Amino acid sequence: MTHSLEFRAGILARYEDVYTPEALRALEALAPLDQRRRELMAQRTARRKRRAEQGERITFLDPAALIPGTQITVADARAGNFDGAVIPPDLTRQWIQGTGPATKPRSDVRSGIRNVAYALLSGADGWMFDGEDALGQVDTMSLDNHRNLKLAIARDPLFLEVAEEVASEMNRWAEGFFGHPIIADWRGQLDFTTVLYRARGLHLDDRHIRLQGHGFSASIADLALYVANNHERLRAAGRSVVLYLPKIQTAEEAAFWNSLLLALEGHLGLPTGTLKAYVLVEQIEQCFQLMEIRAALSPHFVGFNTGRWDYINSVSDALAWDRAFVNPNIQSITMTYGYMRTYEDRVRRAMNTPDRNGRFALWQGGMEPNIPVGSEAGVAASMKRAVAGAEREQREGASGKWVAHWKMVHIVRPVWERAGQDNQAGRAFPALTYGPEDAAGLTRLEDAPRTIAGARDLLSVALQYGNAFLRGFQAAALKPADFFGNDDVLYLMEDMATGEIRLSILWEWLHKGATFTEADAATGTAAGDAFTPALFARLLDEEYAKLRQAGNRDVHDDSKGTTLPIARAIVRTYVQSDTKAPWYVDLLNLNLGVEELAVAEARIARFLEAFEKDGTRMTENQDF
CATH class of the missing domain: 1.20.1220.12 (Malate synthase, domain III)
Structure with a gap:
């Protein structure tokens, strides 16, 4: 036991390669910030309760107000009057990002680390190794996830052995599907993909740590373990330390994340802005505060990602009190449907608003969940839809897209290869506006089946x-x-x-x-x-x-x-x-x-x- 943190019995000994002295010191340094996290989560619950009881709609912030946790006014944030992050070379082109965990349930290291090998050999420009929505939490999976990532980033001999085996398997599949292999030099291919890590959201507690007798932030646990254990090797290889931040609801919460990043950089002696962060736009309240979130996270913020399911869920939850708001069948709620169309449009406008240094940010498009496994006709039809979806997002201004399986990378990536642009930052779109029609568009329903x-x-x-x-x-x-x-x-x-x-x-x-x-x-x-x-x-x-x-x-x-x-x-x-x-x-x-x-x-x-x-x-x- 450290001075203030309590760990599950035996966990420090079983995972001493994850709970390293450096990681434990980082956890201790960030632990005092957990109280603020708990306060923010209480505020969430209170806002949700008040809106439900009073039939209160989400509104835009007062332009004259300060963004809580910062010295930036809402008006300045909207005008880009802040110093945004510089996009590093390994994030400048992110045509395809894959997503998935770095382990499997109840697996040994050799079996679990295959997930990392598939990811880094996939040909994706980036791979978001998930500690949150796609990572099981049974037993010690969150710690296995960290262990496997650390071994892969360090190019441990076991990982290299597994990667060579996996490369052969991937090429055999590709020869059958495409008629040619997809990996020429497996060792070189491992260095192509940017490693990204998604920490768990502020609303979640870690399963292995307590603080003063109550739950402890899963966000802080993930942030401290990933960065403390991997930043030196990543930076020595000329690579960025990149995080995906999920489930943020307000600019005040983004400012709290920024305080975590700054505190960790200070503790580790890293220059401010070393840690880079994408933000997943998964909550409707975010769409009322997009520029404010960008400003609150400067100088770490590099881009937004437009997810689908989580965002729809947040709209449904935020309007649970409104009997007139009833969604149709889930299949009808695509990115071109009513409130989803408005959501995507606001994100792309926010990304293409320059800061005071003329810097733009990145927009990573949504998830492609298809897997090319099924009948010949089924695969052909699904892959056609997947490519059409990617083409639509590229036309709309996305700098890239997510896929949920490595087999989809070489099917969807050619959409951006044909376009030939590293990204679409700076593409001209109308400026964001903040009137009643803008607010109404974020909850707009359209006629669709309900069956x-x-x-x-x-x-x-x-x-x-x-x-x-x-x-x-x-x-x-x-x-x-x-x-x-x-x-x-x-x-x-x-x-x-x-x-x-x-x-x-x-x-x-x-x-x-x-x-x-x-x-x-x-x-x-x-x-x-x-x-x-x-x-x-x-x-x-x-x-x-x-x-x-x-x-x-x-x-x-x-x-x-x-x-x-x-x-x-x-x-x-x-x-x-x-x-x-x-x-x-x-x-x-x-x-x-x-x-x-x-x-x-x-x-x-x-x-x-x-x-x-x-x-x-x-x-x-x-x-x-």
């Missing part, structure tokens, strides 16, 4: 995702049960965001009496009928039964009597509860390692009781 099939999709994937999470697979290939065995419909690589949005929309439909736009003979539902509690219960039973009967390929047999019933209990309770829980992940984290339904149900009930009473979120590891 029983759409409800089944929401339920099936939500159940499957919860089950996968509880088994340790926080990134999983999923599709609705009605398409199991149909190889024309491809699996999509999904992470925590897919679960969040599906439960949010189901809650929205049930508690706002959403009506269907089409009839459904199987359920006897007519167009105009409401999504009732009885219908929800029936569909939940039917979709759950399909998963119980599915083959091991789609639903692991060892989960059907253990974690799958727990996933059903969480889905049922979340959707039926009059008080909307803020995060699906809270209830999943609460039940990691649990396989007894009665234990899980008791934890679910305690969570909702505490949240309904005073907004307390149970986020600490119950099995510490």
